[in-house]
Amino acid sequence: MFYAAIFWLALMIFFIIVEANTVTLVSIWFAVGSLVAAVAAALGGEIWLQTVLFFAVAAILLACLRPLFRKYIKPKVVATNVDAIIGSTGYVTAPIDNISAQGQVKLGAMEWSARSTKGDAIPEKTLVKVDRIEGVKVFVSPVAK
Numbered sequence: 001m002f003y004a005a006i007f008w009l010a011l012m013i014f015f016i017i018v019e020a021n022t023v024t025l026v027s028i029w030f031a032v033g034s035l036v037a038a039v040a041a042a043l044g045g046e047i048w049l050q051t052v053l054f055f056a057v058a059a060i061l062l063a064c065l066r067p068l069f070r071k072y073i074k075p076k077v078v079a080t081n082v083d084a085i086i087g088s089t090g091y092v093t094a095p096i097d098n099i100s101a102q103g104q105v106k107l108g109a110m111e112w113s114a115r116s117t118k119g120d121a122i123p124e125k126t127l128v129k130v131d132r133i134e135g136v137k138v139f140v141s142p143v144a145k
Contacts, residue, residue: 004050008038025066025073033058082133089129089143096122096140105130105140117141 012034019027037054045053088107096103098119105114105128116122117131117139128140 004041004047005038008034008041008050008054012038025069026062029061029066030054030058032061085138086130086133089127090140092122092124092126092128092140095124105138107138112136112138114138114140 012031015027015031015034019025019031033054033056036057037050040050040053085107090105090107090112092103092114093106093111094102094104096105096114096116098115098121101115103114103116103122105112107130113136114128115137118141122128122140122142127143129143130138130140132139
């Protein structure tokens with residue numbers, strides 16, 4: 001049983017090294033499963049029991065704790081540059097007409113070429129919201145009053 005405990009401890013070290021290199025929160029649970037199997041081996045447990053404990057502990061921890069850890073560890077992405085414009089509001093400075101490919105919107109201090117998201121014409125001085133950006137054009141929709 002001594003060799004089985006050494007095997008499980010070596011496997012645990014392997015999983016820890018893999019987790020350190022990937023940071024995906026998958027192999028760490030297998031490292032804990034390996035530790036439990038190593039303890040079972042050191043206490044004289046049969047190989048089938050060690051294997052069942054390894055897979056059971058790893059699967060339970062993976063299923064229960066991984067979603068919780070990912071929720072708190074996953075960094076929040078802060079919209080920067082152009083992505084920060086999506087959802088902002090501005091005024092139409094030149095009437096928007098998708099058919100004639102015309103229209104401009106003022107967003108903050110910048111003028112953008114604009115198109116209507118739904119394809120409808122939008123008159124000048126209408127308050128609009130940016131739905132998406134494609135290249136140098138913003139696609140907007142009128143803000144309901």
